[in-house]
Amino acid sequence: VKLVESGGGLVQPGGSMRLSCAASGFRFSDYWMTWVRQAPGKGLEWVANIKQDGSEKNFADSLKGRVFISRDNAQNALYLQMNSVTVADTAVYYCAREELLWFGAATPYSWLDPWGQGTLVIVSS
Amino acid sequence: DIQMTQSPPSLSASVGDRVTITCRASQNIRKYLNWYQQQPGKAPKVLIFGASTLQGGDPTRFSGSGSGTDFTLTINGLQPEDVATYFCQQSYSTPRTFGQGTKVEIK
Numbered sequence: 001v002k003l004v005e006s007g008g009g010l011v012q013p014g015g016s017m018r019l020s021c022a023a024s025g026f027r028f029s030d031y032w033m034t035w036v037r038q039a040p041g042k043g044l045e046w047v048a049n050i051k052q053d054g055s056e057k058n059f060a061d062s063l064k065g066r067v068f069i070s071r072d073n074a075q076n077a078l079y080l081q082m083n084s085v086t087v088a089d090t091a092v093y094y095c096a097r098e099e100l101l102w103f104g105a106a107t108p109y110s111w112l113d114p115w116g117q118g119t120l121v122i123v124s125s
Numbered sequence: 126d127i128q129m130t131q132s133p134p135s136l137s138a139s140v141g142d143r144v145t146i147t148c149r150a151s152q153n154i155r156k157y158l159n160w161y162q163q164q165p166g167k168a169p170k171v172l173i174f175g176a177s178t179l180q181g182g183d184p185t186r187f188s189g190s191g192s193g194t195d196f197t198l199t200i201n202g203l204q205p206e207d208v209a210t211y212f213c214q215q216s217y218s219t220p221r222t223f224g225q226g227t228k229v230e231i232k
Contacts, residue, residue: 034221036169036223043210043223043224043225044169044214044223044226045223046214046220046222049221058219058220059220060220061220099174101175107157107217109156109157109174109175109178110157110174111159111174111180111214111216112161112169113171113180115169115170116168117168118168
């Protein structure tokens with residue numbers, strides 16, 4: 001099972017970025033997928049997730065309207081697009097698979113495993 | 126959004142010590158609580174899900190407890206390879222918020 005992010009690099013303030021995550025070693029279309037970011041020296045920030053068929057998406061409140069998550073199950077790929085970036089968006093961006101455990105409750109336990117190695121986005125002029 | 130508060134922000138302990146990290150949720154999250162370990166320079170990896178279920182392959186010196194709003198991660202017998210930052214995360218609702226992390230070092 002492997003996740004490999006790409007697309008990071010230097011982005012101008014006010015510009016856009018599009019990150020990709022290539023999945024392998026598992027049936028990609030069976031899993032919710034998630035993006036998490038981590039600013040340099042800071043904690044983890046949950047960004048967004050997307051359902052197996054792409055029909056449901058959730059976003060961090062602070063990023064709604066600026067970030068878009070999508071997937072291509074035929075290509076085993078996950079994407080994140082962010083518009084109008086600022087220096088505060090400088091971070092390592094991780095993709096992760098969401099594991100679920102149904103135990104009889106209406107909501108399953110869910111956790112992130114595995115994670116990719118991350119791709120660094122630097123927003124700077 | 127559910128706020129997750131961890132304490133302490135950092136700690137230093139000796140090899141073999143018992144280490145305890147706490148995580149408090151701003152509302153009842155039942156047992157929808159995960160713990161992750163992030164070793165320096167690496168991606169996070171899950172240690173515990175469902176508040177107390179140890180991920181397969183992780184050392185049994187790690188344990189989790191709690192429900193509702195108060196949770197604990199315990200390392201029984203700290204080892205040098207446990208130097209890392211530990212994060213809690215709630216999976217009760219979206220956005221699935223993280224605690225701010227606890228950095229564990231060896232004294």
